Amino acid sequence: MRIDIWSDLICPWCWIGKRRFEQALISFPQRDQIEVVHHSLQLDPAMPTDRVVRQTDMLVATYGMTLAQARASQLALERTAATVGLEYHLADRVVGNTAGAHQLVQLAGDRGVQDAVVERLYRAHFTQQRSLFDHECLIGLAGEAGLDPDEAHRVLAEGTYADALDADARQARALGATGVPFFVIDNRYGVSGAQPPEIFIEALSHAWADTHPAEERAEEAMTHPA
Known part of the structure; x- marks a missing residue:
């Protein structure tokens, strides 16, 4: 069964949501039969690529917070x-345009190391304060996560996956996504936001039962024999 996840790499709730989903998978009996595919959905694709802004300043400007309120929000997220x-x-933390980082996630999907690259980029941004907006830093992070640095350099220089990012955004909108993270389970169940693990378990179980009804009936009979 396939799980598609739309996220932005500078969204703090996206890494939290990913981890809660993974906690749910630990309790899901069919976890070894789950395929996870990551997709791009930038919070602000129009953000300039040549500069960054402090996250606190962005919160003040976008949501009308005071600096104290912005910092309190950050502490709560921490x-x-x-x-x-x-x-x-x-x-x-600073924020900027994540198109380059998302192109590396697309490349990682083609090279079979997508989750490792996603995790590396999240940790770089939220824990280590390394830049996701500088190509040289991104290339270094890509190499640490298992990508070929030379190929990563070419992808960033040529914009190889720019169309794929646009396609991801269009698909997310078609599916009704209004924010990130956004999860689609087996192309039928949508889960929006960093929901608690039990919500993910419920959605996974429903999707699996719909896809494997005979298997579910057999398990039910074993659990509740006549």
Whole structure:
């Protein structure tokens, strides 16, 4: 069964949502038969590619927060991340255009190391304060996660996957996504946001039962014999 996940690599809820989904998978009996595919959905694709802004300044400008409110929001997110084993350092984070980073995620999908690259980019941004907006830094991170740095360089220089990013965004909109993270389970069940693991387990179970009704009936008979 296939799970498609739309996210943006600078969205703090996306890494939290990914980890909650993975916690749900641990409890899912058919977890070894699950394929996960990551897709791109930028929060602000129009963001300039030649500069970055402090996340606190972006929160103030976009949501009308005071600096104190923006920092309180960051602290709350850091605490939430810690509940799923993630280490966030948001006070001095900057944000920018993530198109280059997402192109490397697309490349990683073609090379069979997509999850490793996604995890490496999340950790770089949220934990280590390494840039996802500088090509040289991205190439280094790609190499650390198992991609060929020379190929990563070519992809970034040529914009190889630019059309794939646009296609991901169109597909997300067609499926009704209004934000990230957005999960589609077996092309039939949508889960929006960083939901608790039990929500993911419920959706996974329903999707599996729809796809494998005979198997589910057999398990039910074994659990509740006549």
